Amino acid sequence: MADSIKSMTPAQKKDLRKKSWSFLWRSWAIQASWNYERQMNMGFLWGIAPTLNKLYSKPEDLEKKKAAYQRHMAFYNCTPQTSSFVLGLAASMEEQYAKDPSSIDPESINAVKSSLMGPLSGVGDSFFQGTIRILAFSLGINLARQGSILGPILAMIISIIPSFAVTYWGGQFGYTAGKKYLKVLTGGGLMSRVMYLVNIVGLMVIGAMIASMIGITTPIKMGAAFNLQKTLDSIFPQMIPLAFTFLMYWMLRKKINTGWILLFCIGGGILLSVLGIFK
Amino acid sequence: MFLKALLIGIISIIAMLDSRMLGRSNLERPLIVSTLVAIVLGDVTKGLMVGASLELISMGLVNVGAAVATDMVLGSIIATSFAILSNTNAQTALTVAIPIAVFGQLLGIVVRMAMSTLSHMAEADINKGKFNRALSYHVVWGNVFYSLMYFVPTFLAIYFGTGVVDRIVKVIPTWLTNGLTLSSKILPAFGFALLMSTMLNKKNSVYLFLGFFITAYANLSVTAIAIFAVILALIVNEFLPKTGKSDKPVVSAAEANVSSSTESNDGGDDDDDDDLEEL
Numbered sequence: 001m002a003d004s005i006k007s008m009t010p011a012q013k014k015d016l017r018k019k020s021w022s023f024l025w026r027s028w029a030i031q032a033s034w035n036y037e038r039q040m041n042m043g044f045l046w047g048i049a050p051t052l053n054k055l056y057s058k059p060e061d062l063e064k065k066k067a068a069y070q071r072h073m074a075f076y077n078c079t080p081q082t083s084s085f086v087l088g089l090a091a092s093m094e095e096q097y098a099k100d101p102s103s104i105d106p107e108s109i110n111a112v113k114s115s116l117m118g119p120l121s122g123v124g125d126s127f128f129q130g131t132i133r134i135l136a137f138s139l140g141i142n143l144a145r146q147g148s149i150l151g152p153i154l155a156m157i158i159s160i161i162p163s164f165a166v167t168y169w170g171g172q173f174g175y176t177a178g179k180k181y182l183k184v185l186t187g188g189g190l191m192s193r194v195m196y197l198v199n200i201v202g203l204m205v206i207g208a209m210i211a212s213m214i215g216i217t218t219p220i221k222m223g224a225a226f227n228l229q230k231t232l233d234s235i236f237p238q239m240i241p242l243a244f245t246f247l248m249y250w251m252l253r254k255k256i257n258t259g260w261i262l263l264f265c266i267g268g269g270i271l272l273s274v275l276g277i278f279k
Numbered sequence: 280m281f282l283k284a285l286l287i288g289i290i291s292i293i294a295m296l297d298s299r300m301l302g303r304s305n306l307e308r309p310l311i312v313s314t315l316v317a318i319v320l321g322d323v324t325k326g327l328m329v330g331a332s333l334e335l336i337s338m339g340l341v342n343v344g345a346a347v348a349t350d351m352v353l354g355s356i357i358a359t360s361f362a363i364l365s366n367t368n369a370q371t372a373l374t375v376a377i378p379i380a381v382f383g384q385l386l387g388i389v390v391r392m393a394m395s396t397l398s399h400m401a402e403a404d405i406n407k408g409k410f411n412r413a414l415s416y417h418v419v420w421g422n423v424f425y426s427l428m429y430f431v432p433t434f435l436a437i438y439f440g441t442g443v444v445d446r447i448v449k450v451i452p453t454w455l456t457n458g459l460t461l462s463s464k465i466l467p468a469f470g471f472a473l474l475m476s477t478m479l480n481k482k483n484s485v486y487l488f489l490g491f492f493i494t495a496y497a498n499l500s501v502t503a504i505a506i507f508a509v510i511l512a513l514i515v516n517e518f519l520p521k522t523g524k525s526d527k528p529v530v531s532a533a534e535a536n537v538s539s540s541t542e543s544n545d546g547g548d549d550d551d552d553d554d555l556e557e558l
Binding site for chain 2: 027028029030031032033034035036037038039041042043045046049053062065066069070073074075080081107110111114115118119121122123128129133136137140141144145147148149151152155156159160163167193196197198199200201202203204205206207208209210211212213214215216236237238241242244245246247248249251252253258259261262265266268269270271272273274278279
């Protein structure tokens with residue numbers, strides 16, 4: 001990868017630097033509209049919007065631009081710092097797709113995003129919120145207790161440098177690696193095979209998230225003898241989250257308006273909680 | 280007092296924007312915000328002491344995934360202000376701040392739900408071709424709503440004293456709090472369902488279930504599942520027919536997507552079977 005940057009013309013280098021800064025700021029700003037339904041979806045769209053605007057700037061590309069914007073409204077959640085790698089990679093995939101629509105399946109861009117977000121969140125959260133934060137603030141607390149203003153300042157410096165470095169170089173690496181390897185992949189018809197394999201990772205990660213990130217249980221009990229949650233757990237754990245997800249999936253397949261489903265999520269949640277069925 | 284309340288309100292906005300715009304670079308941590316509050320109120324030494332105590336208490340509390348922890352950021356800002364204004368120690372100030380932190384948590388749930396609605400408004404605008412308006416929901420309105428979520432309680436608490444906020448918290452019925460908590464658990468299920476609707480078909484659904492059941496039974500993290508998924512994908516890769524023999528893609532991700540949106544897609548599935556039989 002280093003070779004490909006060295007062999008660039010000054011203009012290309014300048015362009016790459018500009019892009020890397022954009023990936024950095026827009027990855028840091030990915031949580032500005034964090035929501036329960038699709039979490040950082042609009043944040044990712046905000047990140048990739050400059051790329052899409054550039055690719056589909058002509059009026060006749062309007063429909064393609066709409067489709068591209070809609071594509072990046074899908075569920076997304078990743079640590080902002082490691083997310084820039086995904087943003088860079090997705091940007092290079094979008095460029096490849098715009099150049100030659102037959103070389104790449106647009107939905108595979110989302111498959112790549114969802115298979116990377118899980119592992120990168122795991123690594124990113126434990127590195128930044130675990131290691132770096134604990135390191136920075138245990139030093140900071142010590143100094144602050146002695147009454148030194150250096151405590152908070154040092155804590156901020158230790159926090160911000162790795163955050164900046166990982167986000168900046170991560171975005172650049174994702175973009176250049178994408179440019180390099182996508183060419184190889186799309187050349188030999190390998191792409192669809194890779195996408196199938198990436199889909200395996202993506203779906204397993206979604207399955208794991210259903211089992212670990214929803215956590216709906218039922219408080220229904222009849223005396224000491226019958227505890228519905230225990231009964232369900234003895235069949236298989238996390239049955240209710242799975243059921244809720246597939247109920248939503250079924251409603252989507254039935255083409256029920258997403259506004260209604262959203263209303264069901266909020267209104268139904270309050271109702272089911274008041275009735276004491278779920279918690 | 281109005282000026283002080285306003286300035287501390289602005290600090291609360293800075294703390295909120297750390298997560299929104301700066302990738303959570305730890306500017307929101309108690310040690311930092313307490314110091315900032317102390318600078319405004321003119322007692323830096325006290326701020327450092329209170330900040331260090333609050334930082335220690337809240338070190339383990341981080342938002343992970345969809346769960347919203349008791350809002351220690353909001354709690355810290357208000358607790359530090361009270362510790363300095365009423366000349367008490369950090370622990371006493373914290374007991375005053377806890378109801379506010381709980382209120383902040385509830386407000387957080389409501390705001391994050393409201394953001395889901397913005398997501399749908401953005402989609403509608405994309406369909407109309409109003410791309411900049413669609414992006415503004417993220418970068419303008421997301422930040423505005425989140426900032427207000429911190430500014431309003433902070434300003435009110437400093438201006439009127441915590442008594443007022445405490446009374447407001449008591450008026451909110453528990454059934455509503457519990458109901459909204461359940462709703463906030465159902466919404467991610469909808470997000471996952473949306474993601475599945477672009478990726479899932481009858482054939483590859485086994486991978487979703489594999490990821491789900493491993494996590495449900497063994498409580499493994501999403502990162503662990505991602506590692507196993509990559510290994511599984513590499514194993515599957517061994518069993519897929521070699522590419523390059525024919526121009527036909529092995530297993531097309533495009534077919535996977537078509538069959539997820541239409542009930543039956545025998546053509547695509549047959550292709551897969553042929554390829555696998557070549558083994």
